[in-house]
Amino acid sequence: MINNHIPKWDDSFSVGNDRIDHQHQYFLSLIEYLDESVDSNTSPAFVKHMLDEILLYARFHFCSEENMMEQYEYAGYNRHKKLHEQLLHEVTRKIIHFSMNKAELADIIEFLLSWFLTHTINEDKMFHESLK
Ligand SMILES: [Fe+2]
């Protein structure tokens, strides 16, 4: 248990689309699972594998969102896609640092959480609002 404060899913996180909400819920559950599963006895290799799982899921999720934006010809598509690329780039960099013992897992979890709380609530919601 790392003990970052992981919020429980709340309706205020909803973007108003079931498919995307389910993906966001799952993303949050992966962060929670990572936070709960790791303690000082956990091997760094295993932690790295869990981080890889989160990274793969984030890629999948971004692909889903971008396909939906393409489908609805969202005006903010390019900007949003760029934000996704920046998040993936940053988390990849942090995972590499973790592998080299240069980053604390607690900081990575903090980063994933702030991504969830800011990107999801602000940027993802903006797209779904535009569909109304
Ligand atoms: Fe999202």
Ligand SMILES: [Fe+2]
């Ligand atoms: Fe997004």
